[in-house]
Amino acid sequence: MPAVGIAYRATIDAWTRANLDKFDVLEINVNDLIYGTDAHRSAIFDLVGHIPLTAHGVGLSIGADVPLDLDYLDKAAAVVARLKAPAYSEHLAFTGVPGRELGNLLPLPRTEAVAETIIAKVRAVQARVGVPFLLENITYMFEWPDSDMSDGEFAKLICRETGIGWLLDVENLHLNAANHGVDPYEFVDALPAGAVQELHVAGGITLLQDDLEPPYRLERPFLADTHSHPIPEAALDLLDHALRRNRPAAIILERDERLDAFDEILGDVTRIRARVAAVESERTRGQELIRSTS
Amino acid sequence: MAKSLFDQQARLLEHLTSGAAIFADSNAPFDPMLLGISRGLLHLEANLSHQKRISKIAAILGRTFDLLGDERTAIVREFVDACPPRHIGFIENARQFHGFLCSRHERRPMQPPYVHEVAACELALAEARVMARDREDIADWSSGLPPSSIRRRSGVVLLRCAYDIRPIFKKDGAIASPVESVTHLAIRMTRGDPQPKVFELAPAAFDLLTALDTWSNVSFGTISEPQIVWTLAECGLVEMRR
Numbered sequence: 001m002p003a004v005g006i007a008y009r010a011t012i013d014a015w016t017r018a019n020l021d022k023f024d025v026l027e028i029n030v031n032d033l034i035y036g037t038d039a040h041r042s043a044i045f046d047l048v049g050h051i052p053l054t055a056h057g058v059g060l061s062i063g064a065d066v067p068l069d070l071d072y073l074d075k076a077a078a079v080v081a082r083l084k085a086p087a088y089s090e091h092l093a094f095t096g097v098p099g100r101e102l103g104n105l106l107p108l109p110r111t112e113a114v115a116e117t118i119i120a121k122v123r124a125v126q127a128r129v130g131v132p133f134l135l136e137n138i139t140y141m142f143e144w145p146d147s148d149m150s151d152g153e154f155a156k157l158i159c160r161e162t163g164i165g166w167l168l169d170v171e172n173l174h175l176n177a178a179n180h181g182v183d184p185y186e187f188v189d190a191l192p193a194g195a196v197q198e199l200h201v202a203g204g205i206t207l208l209q210d211d212l213e214p215p216y217r218l219e220r221p222f223l224a225d226t227h228s229h230p231i232p233e234a235a236l237d238l239l240d241h242a243l244r245r246n247r248p249a250a251i252i253l254e255r256d257e258r259l260d261a262f263d264e265i266l267g268d269v270t271r272i273r274a275r276v277a278a279v280e281s282e283r284t285r286g287q288e289l290i291r292s293t294s
Numbered sequence: 295m296a297k298s299l300f301d302q303q304a305r306l307l308e309h310l311t312s313g314a315a316i317f318a319d320s321n322a323p324f325d326p327m328l329l330g331i332s333r334g335l336l337h338l339e340a341n342l343s344h345q346k347r348i349s350k351i352a353a354i355l356g357r358t359f360d361l362l363g364d365e366r367t368a369i370v371r372e373f374v375d376a377c378p379p380r381h382i383g384f385i386e387n388a389r390q391f392h393g394f395l396c397s398r399h400e401r402r403p404m405q406p407p408y409v410h411e412v413a414a415c416e417l418a419l420a421e422a423r424v425m426a427r428d429r430e431d432i433a434d435w436s437s438g439l440p441p442s443s444i445r446r447r448s449g450v451v452l453l454r455c456a457y458d459i460r461p462i463f464k465k466d467g468a469i470a471s472p473v474e475s476v477t478h479l480a481i482r483m484t485r486g487d488p489q490p491k492v493f494e495l496a497p498a499a500f501d502l503l504t505a506l507d508t509w510s511n512v513s514f515g516t517i518s519e520p521q522i523v524w525t526l527a528e529c530g531l532v533e534m535r536r
Contacts, residue, residue: 035383037423059382065300095382097300100307103350103382104343114299141339144302145330213318213341216334224342 001280002199002243003052003250004272008032010040012259020051022266027252030057030088033079034072048084054198054250055085055131056167062121062135063094063108070128077129086249087197089134089167090125092118092155109144110154115161122162134165134197137187139172139225143180151182152190159195166191168242169200171254174235175223188242196246201239201272202254203229228257231268236275243279251276302327311378313371315340347379347387354388354420357462358395358413361406372398385420392417408457408472415459415479418451422483422490425449444523444534446506453479454500460492480531493529498522503531 003024008016010032016023026047033041047053057076060069080088093105108114125133137155149157158164168191173184188196204226209218231253239251253268305327309315314322318337328336348370352359362369377390395410404410425448458477461470478500483490495503499522512523526532 031382039423065298065303094303096379097304097307099378099380100304100311101379101381102307102310102343103346103379104339106303106306106310106339109299109302117299142331142335146297207338212334212338215320216318216337218334218338222338 002248002276004253004269004276005051005250006253006255006265006269007056008044008047008053009256009259010036010043012262013043015262019262019266022269023051025052025054025250025252027054027056027250027254028079028083028085030055030076030079031059033083034059034075045082048082053083053085054252055080055083055088056136056252057088057090058105059095060090060125061093061095062090062125063092063106063114063118064097065094065117066098068121068124073125073128080129080131085131087132087134087165088129089136089198091138092135092158093138105138105140107138107140107143110147110149110151112149112157115149115154115157118158119161122158122164126162126164132165132197134167136167136169136200137172138169139175139179141179141222150186150190151176152187155187156190156192159192164195165197166195167198167200168196168246168248169202170235170238170242171200171202171204171231172225173238174232175204175225177234178223184238185241188238188245191245193245194247196242196248197250199239199242199248199251200254201231201235201251201268202227203231203235203268205229226257227254230264231271236271239272239275240279243276244282297327308378309336310340310343311374312340313375316344316374317341317371344374350384351388351391354384355391355413355416358391358409358416361409361412365404369395369398385417385424388413388417388420406471408455408459411453411455411457411459411472412462414453414455415463415481418453418479418481419490419492422449422451422481425451425483442535443509443511444506444527444532445509446503447482447531447533449484450480450482450503450531452500452504453481455479460494463492480529482530484530491530493531496522499526502526506532509535 005023005025005027007027028044033044059072076088091105093107095102095105122133135158137151159166173187176182177184204224205228207218207222207224209221212218251272253265253272255265305325309325309328313319315337324333359366373391373394377394379387381387392410392413395413398404399410455477456474457472458475459472461472464470478495478497480493480495480503481490502522503526523532527534
Protein backbone atom coordinates (compact mmCIF):
# COMPACT_ATOMS: atom_id res chain seq x y z
CA MET A 1 0.00 0.00 0.00
CA PRO A 2 1.39 3.43 -0.81
CA ALA A 3 2.13 5.81 2.03
CA VAL A 4 -0.29 8.77 2.03
CA GLY A 5 0.72 12.22 3.22
CA ILE A 6 1.02 15.90 2.47
CA ALA A 7 3.66 18.31 1.25
CA TYR A 8 5.17 19.98 4.33
CA ARG A 9 4.55 23.73 4.53
CA ALA A 10 6.20 25.85 7.22
CA THR A 11 3.12 28.02 7.70
CA ILE A 12 1.22 25.02 9.08
CA ASP A 13 4.16 23.43 10.86
CA ALA A 14 2.46 23.34 14.27
CA TRP A 15 -0.73 21.85 12.87
CA THR A 16 1.24 19.29 10.86
CA ARG A 17 3.18 18.17 13.95
CA ALA A 18 -0.01 17.94 16.00
CA ASN A 19 -1.55 15.74 13.31
CA LEU A 20 1.47 13.67 12.35
CA ASP A 21 -0.41 10.45 13.09
CA LYS A 22 -2.83 11.24 10.26
CA PHE A 23 -0.06 10.90 7.66
CA ASP A 24 2.32 8.13 6.65
CA VAL A 25 4.80 10.43 4.96
CA LEU A 26 5.63 14.11 4.42
CA GLU A 27 7.15 15.57 1.27
CA ILE A 28 9.90 18.12 1.79
CA ASN A 29 10.72 20.83 -0.74
CA VAL A 30 14.52 20.74 -0.99
CA ASN A 31 14.54 24.45 -1.87
CA ASP A 32 13.28 25.19 1.64
CA LEU A 33 16.42 23.54 2.98
CA ILE A 34 18.80 25.06 0.45
CA TYR A 35 17.51 28.63 0.68
CA GLY A 36 15.46 28.67 3.89
CA THR A 37 16.20 30.29 7.20
CA ASP A 38 18.02 28.46 9.93
CA ALA A 39 14.83 28.07 11.95
CA HIS A 40 13.05 26.69 8.91
CA ARG A 41 15.81 24.17 8.25
CA SER A 42 15.91 23.06 11.87
CA ALA A 43 12.15 22.57 11.95
CA ILE A 44 12.33 20.29 8.91
CA PHE A 45 15.37 18.29 10.02
CA ASP A 46 13.69 17.77 13.39
CA LEU A 47 11.12 15.63 11.56
CA VAL A 48 13.74 13.08 10.50
CA GLY A 49 13.09 9.87 12.42
CA HIS A 50 9.56 10.88 13.39
CA ILE A 51 7.94 10.23 10.01
CA PRO A 52 9.25 9.06 6.60
CA LEU A 53 10.16 11.99 4.33
CA THR A 54 10.36 12.27 0.56
CA ALA A 55 12.38 14.94 -1.26
CA HIS A 56 11.00 17.11 -4.02
CA GLY A 57 12.91 19.84 -5.86
CA VAL A 58 11.67 22.86 -7.77
CA GLY A 59 14.97 24.51 -8.64
CA LEU A 60 16.97 22.26 -10.95
CA SER A 61 15.32 23.56 -14.14
CA ILE A 62 16.47 20.43 -15.93
CA GLY A 63 14.82 21.54 -19.15
CA ALA A 64 16.81 24.75 -19.53
CA ASP A 65 19.19 24.44 -22.46
CA VAL A 66 22.24 25.21 -20.34
CA PRO A 67 24.60 22.96 -18.38
CA LEU A 68 23.14 21.40 -15.24
CA ASP A 69 23.52 23.51 -12.12
CA LEU A 70 25.87 21.14 -10.30
CA ASP A 71 26.10 23.38 -7.27
CA TYR A 72 22.33 23.19 -6.78
CA LEU A 73 22.36 19.48 -7.50
CA ASP A 74 25.06 18.77 -4.92
CA LYS A 75 23.21 20.79 -2.30
CA ALA A 76 20.01 18.93 -3.14
CA ALA A 77 21.83 15.59 -2.89
CA ALA A 78 23.20 16.49 0.54
CA VAL A 79 19.74 17.50 1.73
CA VAL A 80 18.20 14.28 0.37
CA ALA A 81 20.78 12.21 2.24
CA ARG A 82 20.15 14.07 5.49
CA LEU A 83 16.38 13.59 5.11
CA LYS A 84 16.96 9.86 4.50
CA ALA A 85 14.58 10.27 1.56
CA PRO A 86 14.17 7.22 -0.68
CA ALA A 87 14.05 9.30 -3.90
CA TYR A 88 14.57 12.81 -5.27
CA SER A 89 12.15 14.32 -7.76
CA GLU A 90 12.19 17.35 -10.06
CA HIS A 91 9.91 18.68 -12.79
CA LEU A 92 10.25 17.99 -16.49
CA ALA A 93 10.32 21.70 -17.21
CA PHE A 94 12.45 24.81 -17.17
CA THR A 95 12.04 27.93 -15.07
CA GLY A 96 14.67 30.27 -16.45
CA VAL A 97 17.84 30.88 -18.39
CA PRO A 98 20.96 32.59 -17.02
CA GLY A 99 20.01 36.12 -16.01
CA ARG A 100 16.26 35.58 -16.10
CA GLU A 101 14.24 33.40 -13.75
CA LEU A 102 10.46 33.19 -13.97
CA GLY A 103 9.91 31.15 -10.84
CA ASN A 104 7.21 29.18 -12.63
CA LEU A 105 7.43 25.89 -14.45
CA LEU A 106 7.45 26.21 -18.23
CA PRO A 107 6.90 23.47 -20.81
CA LEU A 108 9.45 22.20 -23.29
CA PRO A 109 8.95 21.71 -27.00
CA ARG A 110 8.21 17.99 -27.23
CA THR A 111 10.62 16.87 -29.93
CA GLU A 112 13.11 14.05 -30.16
CA ALA A 113 16.00 16.52 -30.11
CA VAL A 114 14.80 18.08 -26.87
CA ALA A 115 14.18 14.64 -25.36
CA GLU A 116 17.82 13.77 -26.12
CA THR A 117 19.08 16.75 -24.13
CA ILE A 118 16.87 15.74 -21.20
CA ILE A 119 18.03 12.13 -21.41
CA ALA A 120 21.67 13.20 -21.15
CA LYS A 121 20.91 15.36 -18.14
CA VAL A 122 18.86 12.70 -16.40
CA ARG A 123 21.81 10.32 -16.74
CA ALA A 124 24.10 12.94 -15.23
CA VAL A 125 21.74 13.46 -12.29
CA GLN A 126 21.38 9.73 -11.76
CA ALA A 127 25.17 9.41 -11.60
CA ARG A 128 25.47 12.21 -9.06
CA VAL A 129 22.59 11.63 -6.64
CA GLY A 130 22.62 8.66 -4.32
CA VAL A 131 18.92 7.79 -4.58
CA PRO A 132 16.56 7.13 -7.50
CA PHE A 133 15.77 10.29 -9.47
CA LEU A 134 12.13 10.88 -10.51
CA LEU A 135 10.69 13.31 -13.05
CA GLU A 136 7.30 14.95 -12.65
CA ASN A 137 4.90 15.95 -15.42
CA ILE A 138 3.81 19.60 -15.24
CA THR A 139 0.71 21.47 -16.18
CA TYR A 140 1.18 24.23 -18.72
CA MET A 141 -0.71 27.28 -19.91
CA PHE A 142 0.53 27.20 -23.49
CA GLU A 143 2.20 24.82 -25.90
CA TRP A 144 5.13 25.20 -28.25
CA PRO A 145 3.98 25.03 -31.85
CA ASP A 146 6.94 22.89 -32.88
CA SER A 147 6.07 20.03 -30.51
CA ASP A 148 5.61 16.89 -32.59
CA MET A 149 5.15 14.30 -29.84
CA SER A 150 2.38 13.85 -27.31
CA ASP A 151 3.11 14.33 -23.59
CA GLY A 152 2.95 10.57 -23.19
CA GLU A 153 5.32 9.82 -26.07
CA PHE A 154 7.81 12.38 -24.79
CA ALA A 155 7.76 10.98 -21.24
CA LYS A 156 7.91 7.39 -22.49
CA LEU A 157 11.01 8.09 -24.57
CA ILE A 158 12.83 9.60 -21.57
CA CYS A 159 11.78 6.72 -19.31
CA ARG A 160 12.78 4.09 -21.85
CA GLU A 161 16.25 5.55 -22.41
CA THR A 162 17.12 6.27 -18.79
CA GLY A 163 15.03 3.88 -16.71
CA ILE A 164 13.97 6.90 -14.66
CA GLY A 165 10.99 6.60 -12.35
CA TRP A 166 8.07 8.99 -12.51
CA LEU A 167 6.39 11.29 -10.04
CA LEU A 168 2.95 11.36 -11.61
CA ASP A 169 0.97 14.51 -10.88
CA VAL A 170 -2.61 13.48 -11.60
CA GLU A 171 -3.94 17.01 -11.05
CA ASN A 172 -1.57 18.30 -13.73
CA LEU A 173 -2.83 15.62 -16.10
CA HIS A 174 -6.40 16.56 -15.28
CA LEU A 175 -5.67 20.26 -15.96
CA ASN A 176 -3.90 19.56 -19.26
CA ALA A 177 -6.83 17.38 -20.31
CA ALA A 178 -9.33 20.13 -19.56
CA ASN A 179 -7.25 23.02 -20.91
CA HIS A 180 -5.53 21.46 -23.93
CA GLY A 181 -7.44 18.30 -24.74
CA VAL A 182 -4.59 15.99 -23.71
CA ASP A 183 -5.74 12.39 -23.12
CA PRO A 184 -4.65 11.84 -19.48
CA TYR A 185 -5.21 8.08 -19.63
CA GLU A 186 -2.97 7.83 -22.70
CA PHE A 187 -0.24 9.53 -20.65
CA VAL A 188 -0.53 7.07 -17.76
CA ASP A 189 -0.59 4.13 -20.16
CA ALA A 190 2.43 5.41 -22.08
CA LEU A 191 4.68 5.18 -19.03
CA PRO A 192 6.23 1.75 -18.50
CA ALA A 193 4.12 -0.24 -16.01
CA GLY A 194 5.58 0.26 -12.55
CA ALA A 195 7.45 3.43 -13.51
CA VAL A 196 5.28 5.61 -11.28
CA GLN A 197 6.95 5.62 -7.90
CA GLU A 198 5.25 8.66 -6.35
CA LEU A 199 2.04 10.58 -7.03
CA HIS A 200 0.90 14.16 -6.51
CA VAL A 201 -2.71 15.17 -6.08
CA ALA A 202 -4.20 18.63 -5.55
CA GLY A 203 -7.13 20.85 -6.42
CA GLY A 204 -7.27 24.28 -8.03
CA ILE A 205 -9.61 26.94 -9.33
CA THR A 206 -11.31 27.75 -12.61
CA LEU A 207 -10.48 31.00 -14.37
CA LEU A 208 -13.38 32.44 -16.31
CA GLN A 209 -13.22 33.86 -19.81
CA ASP A 210 -13.18 37.46 -18.61
CA ASP A 211 -10.44 36.90 -16.03
CA LEU A 212 -7.74 38.08 -18.44
CA GLU A 213 -6.84 41.73 -18.89
CA PRO A 214 -8.46 43.14 -22.05
CA PRO A 215 -7.97 42.81 -24.95
CA TYR A 216 -7.23 39.19 -24.15
CA ARG A 217 -10.01 36.77 -23.40
CA LEU A 218 -9.90 33.07 -22.65
CA GLU A 219 -11.58 30.91 -25.29
CA ARG A 220 -13.10 28.80 -22.54
CA PRO A 221 -12.84 28.50 -18.75
CA PHE A 222 -9.29 27.58 -17.78
CA LEU A 223 -8.29 25.40 -14.85
CA ALA A 224 -5.39 26.78 -12.82
CA ASP A 225 -2.96 24.78 -10.70
CA THR A 226 -3.36 26.74 -7.49
CA HIS A 227 -3.18 23.90 -4.94
CA SER A 228 -5.96 25.66 -3.08
CA HIS A 229 -9.09 23.50 -3.10
CA PRO A 230 -10.24 19.89 -2.67
CA ILE A 231 -9.14 17.34 -5.26
CA PRO A 232 -11.62 17.11 -8.14
CA GLU A 233 -13.27 13.71 -8.64
CA ALA A 234 -11.85 13.46 -12.17
CA ALA A 235 -8.32 13.65 -10.75
CA LEU A 236 -9.16 10.92 -8.23
CA ASP A 237 -10.42 8.75 -11.09
CA LEU A 238 -7.04 9.22 -12.75
CA LEU A 239 -5.40 8.27 -9.47
CA ASP A 240 -7.34 4.99 -9.56
CA HIS A 241 -6.10 4.31 -13.06
CA ALA A 242 -2.50 5.06 -12.13
CA LEU A 243 -2.74 2.83 -9.05
CA ARG A 244 -4.00 -0.09 -11.12
CA ARG A 245 -0.88 0.03 -13.32
CA ASN A 246 1.67 0.95 -10.66
CA ARG A 247 2.60 0.34 -7.05
CA PRO A 248 3.88 3.73 -5.97
CA ALA A 249 5.63 4.22 -2.67
CA ALA A 250 3.88 7.49 -1.78
CA ILE A 251 0.90 9.67 -2.63
CA ILE A 252 1.32 13.32 -1.66
CA LEU A 253 -1.42 15.92 -1.36
CA GLU A 254 -0.07 19.33 -2.38
CA ARG A 255 -1.64 22.38 -0.78
CA ASP A 256 -0.23 25.93 -1.02
CA GLU A 257 -3.21 28.21 -0.53
CA ARG A 258 -6.08 28.27 1.96
CA LEU A 259 -3.79 26.30 4.20
CA ASP A 260 -6.03 26.94 7.18
CA ALA A 261 -8.79 24.82 5.63
CA PHE A 262 -7.61 21.91 7.75
CA ASP A 263 -10.85 19.95 7.38
CA GLU A 264 -10.43 20.01 3.61
CA ILE A 265 -6.86 18.77 3.87
CA LEU A 266 -7.78 15.91 6.17
CA GLY A 267 -10.87 15.23 4.06
CA ASP A 268 -8.70 14.90 0.95
CA VAL A 269 -6.33 12.53 2.74
CA THR A 270 -9.34 10.38 3.66
CA ARG A 271 -10.59 10.43 0.07
CA ILE A 272 -7.16 9.35 -1.19
CA ARG A 273 -7.02 6.52 1.33
CA ALA A 274 -10.48 5.36 0.25
CA ARG A 275 -9.37 5.26 -3.40
CA VAL A 276 -6.21 3.36 -2.49
CA ALA A 277 -8.21 0.87 -0.44
CA ALA A 278 -10.69 0.33 -3.28
CA VAL A 279 -7.94 -0.38 -5.82
CA GLU A 280 -6.16 -2.68 -3.37
CA SER A 281 -9.42 -4.49 -2.82
CA GLU A 282 -9.88 -4.88 -6.61
CA ARG A 283 -6.36 -6.22 -6.82
CA THR A 284 -6.97 -8.73 -4.03
CA ARG A 285 -10.21 -9.88 -5.64
CA GLY A 286 -8.42 -10.30 -8.95
CA GLN A 287 -5.69 -12.38 -7.35
CA GLU A 288 -8.30 -14.57 -5.66
CA LEU A 289 -10.05 -15.13 -8.96
CA ILE A 290 -6.86 -16.18 -10.64
CA ARG A 291 -6.02 -18.52 -7.75
CA SER A 292 -9.44 -20.12 -7.80
CA THR A 293 -9.38 -20.80 -11.55
CA SER A 294 -5.83 -22.11 -11.79
CA MET B 295 17.68 29.04 -39.88
CA ALA B 296 16.97 26.43 -37.20
CA LYS B 297 15.92 27.81 -33.85
CA SER B 298 18.07 26.65 -30.96
CA LEU B 299 16.27 25.55 -27.83
CA PHE B 300 18.24 28.07 -25.83
CA ASP B 301 17.17 30.93 -28.12
CA GLN B 302 13.55 29.86 -27.87
CA GLN B 303 13.74 29.70 -24.09
CA ALA B 304 15.60 32.99 -23.71
CA ARG B 305 13.16 34.84 -25.98
CA LEU B 306 10.18 33.30 -24.21
CA LEU B 307 11.58 34.40 -20.84
CA GLU B 308 12.23 37.88 -22.18
CA HIS B 309 8.62 38.12 -23.29
CA LEU B 310 7.10 36.62 -20.13
CA THR B 311 9.00 39.03 -17.89
CA SER B 312 8.19 42.10 -19.99
CA GLY B 313 5.71 44.75 -18.95
CA ALA B 314 3.92 44.26 -22.27
CA ALA B 315 3.14 40.60 -21.51
CA ILE B 316 2.41 41.11 -17.82
CA PHE B 317 0.12 44.11 -18.25
CA ALA B 318 -1.51 43.02 -21.53
CA ASP B 319 -0.12 45.67 -23.86
CA SER B 320 -1.30 44.14 -27.12
CA ASN B 321 0.17 47.00 -29.15
CA ALA B 322 3.72 46.09 -28.18
CA PRO B 323 5.70 44.23 -30.86
CA PHE B 324 5.48 40.44 -30.58
CA ASP B 325 8.63 38.34 -30.92
CA PRO B 326 8.33 36.39 -34.21
CA MET B 327 10.02 33.42 -32.53
CA LEU B 328 6.93 33.03 -30.37
CA LEU B 329 4.44 33.07 -33.23
CA GLY B 330 1.99 30.23 -32.95
CA ILE B 331 1.74 30.52 -29.15
CA SER B 332 -1.45 32.08 -27.82
CA ARG B 333 -0.67 35.63 -26.79
CA GLY B 334 -3.52 35.63 -24.29
CA LEU B 335 -2.18 32.51 -22.57
CA LEU B 336 1.31 34.00 -22.51
CA HIS B 337 -0.20 37.05 -20.79
CA LEU B 338 -1.86 34.73 -18.26
CA GLU B 339 1.44 32.95 -17.55
CA ALA B 340 3.32 36.25 -17.33
CA ASN B 341 0.76 37.86 -15.07
CA LEU B 342 0.49 34.96 -12.65
CA SER B 343 4.29 34.67 -12.44
CA HIS B 344 4.52 38.41 -11.83
CA GLN B 345 1.92 38.27 -9.05
CA LYS B 346 3.89 35.47 -7.44
CA ARG B 347 7.07 37.53 -7.61
CA ILE B 348 5.41 40.63 -6.17
CA SER B 349 3.87 38.62 -3.34
CA LYS B 350 7.38 37.39 -2.45
CA ILE B 351 8.63 40.97 -2.35
CA ALA B 352 5.61 42.14 -0.34
CA ALA B 353 6.22 39.35 2.17
CA ILE B 354 9.55 40.99 3.02
CA LEU B 355 8.86 44.66 2.24
CA GLY B 356 5.33 44.89 3.62
CA ARG B 357 5.75 48.26 5.33
CA THR B 358 7.51 49.66 2.28
CA PHE B 359 4.59 48.64 0.06
CA ASP B 360 2.17 50.28 2.51
CA LEU B 361 4.20 53.50 2.45
CA LEU B 362 4.18 53.61 -1.36
CA GLY B 363 0.40 54.04 -1.20
CA ASP B 364 -1.25 55.15 -4.42
CA GLU B 365 2.08 55.30 -6.23
CA ARG B 366 2.68 51.60 -5.76
CA THR B 367 1.08 50.43 -9.01
CA ALA B 368 3.09 52.87 -11.12
CA ILE B 369 6.31 52.09 -9.27
CA VAL B 370 5.84 48.34 -9.64
CA ARG B 371 5.26 48.84 -13.36
CA GLU B 372 8.53 50.79 -13.62
CA PHE B 373 10.27 48.10 -11.60
CA VAL B 374 9.10 45.38 -13.98
CA ASP B 375 10.59 47.20 -16.96
CA ALA B 376 13.85 48.00 -15.16
CA CYS B 377 14.51 44.77 -13.25
CA PRO B 378 13.55 41.42 -14.76
CA PRO B 379 13.53 38.60 -12.20
CA ARG B 380 16.88 36.90 -11.81
CA HIS B 381 16.19 34.50 -8.95
CA ILE B 382 13.37 32.49 -7.46
CA GLY B 383 14.09 33.61 -3.88
CA PHE B 384 12.16 36.02 -1.68
CA ILE B 385 15.21 37.93 -0.50
CA GLU B 386 16.81 38.22 -3.93
CA ASN B 387 13.64 39.73 -5.38
CA ALA B 388 13.22 42.04 -2.40
CA ARG B 389 16.86 43.10 -2.81
CA GLN B 390 16.20 43.93 -6.46
CA PHE B 391 13.19 46.03 -5.50
CA HIS B 392 15.16 47.85 -2.81
CA GLY B 393 17.96 48.56 -5.30
CA PHE B 394 15.40 49.87 -7.75
CA LEU B 395 13.83 52.16 -5.11
CA CYS B 396 17.26 53.58 -4.21
CA SER B 397 18.21 54.39 -7.78
CA ARG B 398 14.76 55.82 -8.49
CA HIS B 399 14.98 57.97 -5.39
CA GLU B 400 18.31 59.36 -6.59
CA ARG B 401 16.77 60.34 -9.92
CA ARG B 402 13.44 61.50 -8.56
CA PRO B 403 12.98 61.83 -4.78
CA MET B 404 10.03 59.79 -3.55
CA GLN B 405 7.44 60.38 -0.89
CA PRO B 406 7.82 59.73 1.93
CA PRO B 407 11.53 60.51 1.61
CA TYR B 408 12.53 57.63 3.91
CA VAL B 409 10.67 54.91 2.01
CA HIS B 410 13.86 53.40 0.57
CA GLU B 411 15.39 53.39 4.07
CA VAL B 412 12.41 51.49 5.43
CA ALA B 413 12.93 49.04 2.57
CA ALA B 414 16.61 48.76 3.50
CA CYS B 415 15.67 48.02 7.10
CA GLU B 416 13.05 45.43 6.18
CA LEU B 417 15.53 43.78 3.85
CA ALA B 418 18.20 43.81 6.57
CA LEU B 419 15.79 42.19 9.03
CA ALA B 420 15.06 39.43 6.51
CA GLU B 421 18.75 38.96 5.74
CA ALA B 422 19.58 38.75 9.43
CA ARG B 423 17.02 35.97 9.80
CA VAL B 424 18.56 34.03 6.93
CA MET B 425 22.14 34.62 8.00
CA ALA B 426 21.69 33.52 11.60
CA ARG B 427 24.18 30.73 12.03
CA ASP B 428 23.93 27.44 13.87
CA ARG B 429 26.93 28.08 16.02
CA GLU B 430 27.04 30.69 18.71
CA ASP B 431 29.86 33.16 18.99
CA ILE B 432 33.25 31.78 19.83
CA ALA B 433 33.95 34.90 21.83
CA ASP B 434 34.87 34.61 25.47
CA TRP B 435 34.74 38.31 26.20
CA SER B 436 34.03 37.84 29.89
CA SER B 437 37.54 36.65 30.71
CA GLY B 438 38.82 40.20 30.48
CA LEU B 439 41.93 39.26 28.51
CA PRO B 440 42.57 41.40 25.44
CA PRO B 441 41.55 39.62 22.27
CA SER B 442 44.19 39.12 19.61
CA SER B 443 41.77 39.43 16.72
CA ILE B 444 38.14 40.24 16.14
CA ARG B 445 35.70 40.43 13.27
CA ARG B 446 32.13 41.45 12.71
CA ARG B 447 29.90 38.55 13.57
CA SER B 448 28.54 36.67 10.59
CA GLY B 449 24.92 37.67 10.00
CA VAL B 450 25.18 41.20 11.36
CA VAL B 451 23.71 43.72 8.93
CA LEU B 452 24.70 47.40 9.10
CA LEU B 453 22.49 50.26 8.04
CA ARG B 454 23.12 54.01 7.89
CA CYS B 455 19.88 55.99 7.52
CA ALA B 456 19.17 59.68 6.99
CA TYR B 457 15.98 59.26 9.06
CA ASP B 458 15.44 57.50 12.32
CA ILE B 459 12.99 54.98 10.92
CA ARG B 460 12.69 52.83 14.04
CA PRO B 461 9.25 54.21 15.00
CA ILE B 462 7.85 52.63 11.83
CA PHE B 463 8.72 49.22 13.24
CA LYS B 464 7.15 49.75 16.67
CA LYS B 465 4.47 47.19 17.36
CA ASP B 466 2.22 49.37 19.49
CA GLY B 467 -0.04 50.14 16.54
CA ALA B 468 0.65 53.89 16.53
CA ILE B 469 2.06 55.11 13.22
CA ALA B 470 4.82 57.55 13.99
CA SER B 471 6.59 59.66 11.40
CA PRO B 472 10.33 59.16 11.34
CA VAL B 473 12.42 62.20 12.20
CA GLU B 474 15.22 63.37 9.94
CA SER B 475 18.30 62.36 11.91
CA VAL B 476 21.29 60.36 10.75
CA THR B 477 21.01 56.99 12.48
CA HIS B 478 23.46 54.10 12.53
CA LEU B 479 21.88 50.70 13.03
CA ALA B 480 23.18 47.17 13.42
CA ILE B 481 20.79 44.24 13.05
CA ARG B 482 21.58 40.75 14.20
CA MET B 483 19.78 37.55 14.90
CA THR B 484 21.11 34.57 16.73
CA ARG B 485 19.79 31.06 16.89
CA GLY B 486 16.92 30.91 19.33
CA ASP B 487 15.98 34.59 19.00
CA PRO B 488 12.34 34.95 17.94
CA GLN B 489 13.05 38.27 16.20
CA PRO B 490 16.15 40.08 14.99
CA LYS B 491 17.63 42.61 17.43
CA VAL B 492 18.22 46.18 16.30
CA PHE B 493 20.97 48.30 17.92
CA GLU B 494 21.60 51.98 17.48
CA LEU B 495 25.34 52.65 17.34
CA ALA B 496 27.52 55.69 17.85
CA PRO B 497 29.27 56.65 14.60
CA ALA B 498 32.64 55.44 15.95
CA ALA B 499 31.24 52.00 16.78
CA PHE B 500 29.50 51.83 13.41
CA ASP B 501 32.71 52.69 11.56
CA LEU B 502 34.66 50.11 13.56
CA LEU B 503 32.08 47.40 12.81
CA THR B 504 32.07 48.36 9.14
CA ALA B 505 35.82 47.88 8.99
CA LEU B 506 35.74 44.43 10.62
CA ASP B 507 34.77 42.39 7.55
CA THR B 508 37.52 39.85 8.19
CA TRP B 509 39.59 38.79 11.20
CA SER B 510 41.63 41.83 12.20
CA ASN B 511 44.27 42.30 14.82
CA VAL B 512 43.12 44.81 17.35
CA SER B 513 45.55 47.00 19.09
CA PHE B 514 43.71 48.64 21.94
CA GLY B 515 46.17 51.45 21.82
CA THR B 516 44.74 52.56 18.49
CA ILE B 517 41.10 52.52 19.58
CA SER B 518 40.02 55.74 21.23
CA GLU B 519 37.47 54.00 23.44
CA PRO B 520 38.50 50.34 24.03
CA GLN B 521 35.24 49.69 25.86
CA ILE B 522 33.52 49.82 22.46
CA VAL B 523 34.96 46.41 21.56
CA TRP B 524 33.74 44.78 24.76
CA THR B 525 30.29 46.28 24.38
CA LEU B 526 30.05 45.16 20.76
CA ALA B 527 31.02 41.66 21.87
CA GLU B 528 28.49 41.73 24.69
CA CYS B 529 25.80 42.64 22.16
CA GLY B 530 26.88 39.73 19.94
CA LEU B 531 27.98 42.03 17.14
CA VAL B 532 31.63 40.91 17.01
CA GLU B 533 33.39 37.64 17.69
CA MET B 534 36.89 37.30 19.07
CA ARG B 535 39.69 34.80 19.11
CA ARG B 536 42.95 34.67 20.95
